[in-house]
Structures are given as structure tokens and as C-alpha cells.
Amino acid sequence: MKKVLSFLLIYCSCLQIVAQSTKYDTLQYSKEHHQNRLITFKSEPIEKNQIIFLGNSITEFGNWQELLHDKTILNRGIAGDNTFGVLKRLNEITEREPNKLFLKIGINDISQNIPADVILENISAIIVKIKEQSPKTKIFIQSILPTNKNSKNVFPDAYNKNEVVALINASLKKTAKKNNATYIDINSLLKDSNGELDTKYANTDGLHLNELGYKTWAEFLKKKKYL
Numbered sequence: 001m002k003k004v005l006s007f008l009l010i011y012c013s014c015l016q017i018v019a020q021s022t023k024y025d026t027l028q029y030s031k032e033h034h035q036n037r038l039i040t041f042k043s044e045p046i047e048k049n050q051i052i053f054l055g056n057s058i059t060e061f062g063n064w065q066e067l068l069h070d071k072t073i074l075n076r077g078i079a080g081d082n083t084f085g086v087l088k089r090l091n092e093i094t095e096r097e098p099n100k101l102f103l104k105i106g107i108n109d110i111s112q113n114i115p116a117d118v119i120l121e122n123i124s125a126i127i128v129k130i131k132e133q134s135p136k137t138k139i140f141i142q143s144i145l146p147t148n149k150n151s152k153n154v155f156p157d158a159y160n161k162n163e164v165v166a167l168i169n170a171s172l173k174k175t176a177k178k179n180n181a182t183y184i185d186i187n188s189l190l191k192d193s194n195g196e197l198d199t200k201y202a203n204t205d206g207l208h209l210n211e212l213g214y215k216t217w218a219e220f221l222k223k224k225k226y227l
Contacts, residue, residue: 030078030079030080031080033078033079033080034078034079034080034081034085037060037078038078038089038092041076041089041092042092044074046095046096047072047096048096048097048098049097049098049099050072050073050074050096050098050099051070051072051073051074051098051099051100051101051102051227052073052074052076052093052096052098052100052101052102053073053074053075053076053077053102053104054076054077054086054093054101054102054103054104054105055076055077055078055081055086055103055104055105055142056077056078056079056080056081056082056104056105056107056108057077057078057079057080057081057208058077058104058107058145058207058208058209059075059076059077059104060075060077060078060079061077061079061208061209061214062075062077062209062214062217062218063214064218067214067215067217067218068218068221068222068227070227074096074098076092076093080108081105081108082105082106082108082109082112082114083105083106083109083114083118083119083122083123083126084109084122086103086105086122086126087122087125087126087129090126090129090130090133091133093130093134094129094130094133094134094137095133096134097134097136097137098134098137099136099137099138100137100138100139100140100226100227101130101137101138101139101140102140102142102184102221102226103123103126103139103140103141103142104142104143104144104186105123105126105144106119106123106144106165106168106172107144107145107147107158107165107207109122110144110158110161110164110165110168111155111157111158111161112157113157116164116167116168116171119168120168120171120172120175123141123172123175124175124179127139127141127175127176127179127181128179131179138182139176139179139181139182140181140182140183140184140226141172141175141176141181141182141183141184142184142186143169143172143173143183143184143185143186143187143188144165144168144169144172144187145165145186145187145190145191145197145207145209146162146165146166146187146191146195146196146197147159147161147162147165147196147197147206147207148192148196148197148198148199148202148206149196149206150199150202150204150205150206151205151206151207152206154204154205154206154207155205155206155207158207159206162195162196165187166187166195169185169187173185182226184221184224184226186217186220189216189217189220190209190213190216190217200212201213201216
């Protein structure tokens with residue numbers, strides 16, 4: 001009975017997500033790049049018990065193998081992706097049954113003005129699906145990073161959304177605890193005293209990270225022994 005109820009809950013959740021995805025553009029940015037990345041992922045041999053970094057461009061642009069000195073790490077970031085996109089491509093992740101999975105997603109949802117409750121529902125659904133299909137995977141939910149004033153000209157849709165970022169991060173921490181996942185606060189690590197992405201860690205576009213930003217992030221993960 002419990003298994004049936006669990007299945008029904010997941011099924012209903014999926015139906016709700018499908019309905020929502022018809023309302024929100026799930027791949028507003030870099031659609032061709034998204035498809036090319038998926039083709040590349042599917043062409044790679046399936047190896048289990050690896051470490052996977054999953055997310056959008058902020059994940060994709062990180063050279064995680066080099067940063068963390070581990071050639072087995074898989075980078076599953078896709079520039080322009082959001083929570084709907086991650087949900088759609090999650091089977092390629094779970095079939096690999098990773099030992100650890102580091103998820104960082106949400107800024108593109110916020111840029112598209114997708115409601116906070118929808119973003120959180122999607123991230124919860126991602127966690128549930130991973131647990132159902134790859135129960136031994138240790139899940140790490142990383143906070144959404146703020147932007148700074150430079151994003152106004154390059155990524156105007158993401159500009160001045162740091163209050164929303166903070167609101168969702170506060171809920172993400174609760175979501176992670178509720179689902180027995182580990183929450184990692186990199187927002188506090190990389191923001192300045194005004195709550196914006198610190199320019200010393202940021203690319204000139206005000207949204208992405210520079211080399212020091214990625215190095216600081218990676219060293220933090222190692223220091224906390226998440227890896």
C-alpha cells in the first residue's frame with residue numbers, strides 16, 4: 001500500500017509539473033546548445049558510483065575535474081537550463097546511480113519570473129525522483145547565487161532579484177532537511193556585504209563566476225569534506 005501511495009504521489013506531482021511546463025518556457029535560453037549537450041551526455045558510456053555536478057551555466061563553466069583533482073567527476077551543467085529542464089533530463093543522471101550528486105539550479109527560473117513555490121516544488125520533485133531511481137545517491141543542494149549590478153546590462157532579467165534568491169534559499173535549506181539531503185550555502189560564501197555577488201569572485205557580466213570564484217567554491221566543498 002505504501003508503495004502504491006508513493007507512486008501515486010509522484011505521478012500526481014509529475015502531472016502538475018507537466019501542466020506548469022506548458023505555462024513556462026522551460027528552455028528560454030540557448031536551446032541549440034541544450035540539445036547538443038544532451039546528445040553529448042547520451043553518447044558517453046554509463047559508469048556508476050561517480051560524482052555528478054548538475055545545473056545550469058554556472059555549473060557547466062566549472063572545470064570540476066581540475067578544481068577537485070578528480071577525473072571521474074561528471075559535469076552535467078547546461079547553460080540556460082532551469083528546474084523544468086533538469087527534471088526532463090534526470091533519467092540520464094539516475095541511470096548512472098552516482099555516489100554523490102551536487103545540484104545547483106534556479107537563477108534562470110528566477111530570471112523568467114517563475115514563482116518561488118513552483119521552483120521549490122520542482123527541486124523537491126528532483127530530489128524525490130533521484131531517491132526513487134537511485135536510492136544510494138547522496139544528494140547535495142547548493143544555494144542559488146546572487147547577482148550584482150553588472151548583470152543589469154548583460155542579464156537584465158536576473159538583475160535586482162536577490163531578495164527572491166534569498167527567499168528561495170531559505171526554503172531550499174528546509175527542503176533539503178525534509179528530504180534528507182545536504183544543503184550547501186555557497187551564497188553566503190560568495191556574496192559581499194550588500195548581499196550581491198562579490199565582484200572579486202564574479203565575471204564582468206555580474207552573474208557568472210571568475211576563476212577565483214570557482215576556486216573558492218571548490219576549496220569550500222573540500223574544507224567541509226563534502227568530497
